[in-house]
Amino acid sequence: xxxxxxxxxxxxxxxxxxxxxxxxxxxxxxxxxxxxxxxxxxxxxxxxxxxxxxxxxxxxxxxxxxxxxxxxxxxxxxxxxxxxxxxxxxxxxxxxxxxxxxxxxxxxxxxxxxxxxxxxxxxxxxxxxxxxxxxxxxxxxxxxxxxxxxxxxxxxxxxxxxxxxxxxxxxxxxxxxxxxxxxxxxxxxxxxxxxxxxxxxxxxxxxxxxxxxxxxxxxxxxxxxxxxxxxxxxxxxxxxxxxxxxxxxxxxxxxxxxx
Numbered sequence: 001x002x003x004x005x006x007x008x009x010x011x012x013x014x015x016x017x018x019x020x021x022x023x024x025x026x027x028x029x030x031x032x033x034x035x036x037x038x039x040x041x042x043x044x045x046x047x048x049x050x051x052x053x054x055x056x057x058x059x060x061x062x063x064x065x066x067x068x069x070x071x072x073x074x075x076x077x078x079x080x081x082x083x084x085x086x087x088x089x090x091x092x093x094x095x096x097x098x099x100x101x102x103x104x105x106x107x108x109x110x111x112x113x114x115x116x117x118x119x120x121x122x123x124x125x126x127x128x129x130x131x132x133x134x135x136x137x138x139x140x141x142x143x144x145x146x147x148x149x150x151x152x153x154x155x156x157x158x159x160x161x162x163x164x165x166x167x168x169x170x171x172x173x174x175x176x177x178x179x180x181x182x183x184x185x186x187x188x189x190x191x192x193x194x195x196x197x198x199x200x201x202x203x204x205x206x207x208x209x210x211x212x213x214x215x216x217x218x219x220x221x222x223x224x225x226x227x228x229x230x231x232x233x234x235x236x237x238x239x240x241x242x243x244x245x246x247x248x249x250x251x252x253x254x255x256x257x258x259x
Contacts, residue, residue, distance in 0.1 A: 081102065
């Protein structure tokens, strides 16, 4: 499948005016309100890129740390990493394996398959009393994408693709980058093997993490601190529509040379 069959202008529009989301809030309605406030209407082939935080909040993935009792393993790991043992207990509960740790960071294999720091658990921008709460990743980000996409389709008659993104660190590189953790209606991975290069030679190994590329671009618009922009509308992304899932982007453990 060619990822760039019709290159043109890519437009990324930050959706301002999305309110602070609370558990149970109508996320699709909040996004449509922000689109209206930006004088925008959804169009076919648009891609809506949404920050993980507002999805997790709407789905009630906020945990009051006062309700968490750390296990002996969590206490041991907390002492080794100088982290709150209650947060470490949540990290262990969300993970299938602890891969590495040092003071301030625990690298895990998340139950969803991602390899990342601290199981993606966040305490920034979760609310005014964020020190007492931790935000987990959505239970099933692909499902969250499908449900949001269907709700938008029902209300507008337009079928758009949806990505949920978060900020991940990377092996051997400093700095976090926007990364797709949920996908619907968009090719997470574009397989270009067999496509000709400029000189007609077929590509042998090229697979493009298309969802991650768009996630990184949208993350630039969202920011990481107090910007308050949790959604971006991408228009003009060159891709062929198909159903997909974020598992396409996760390298099988047997092929993972970085662990």
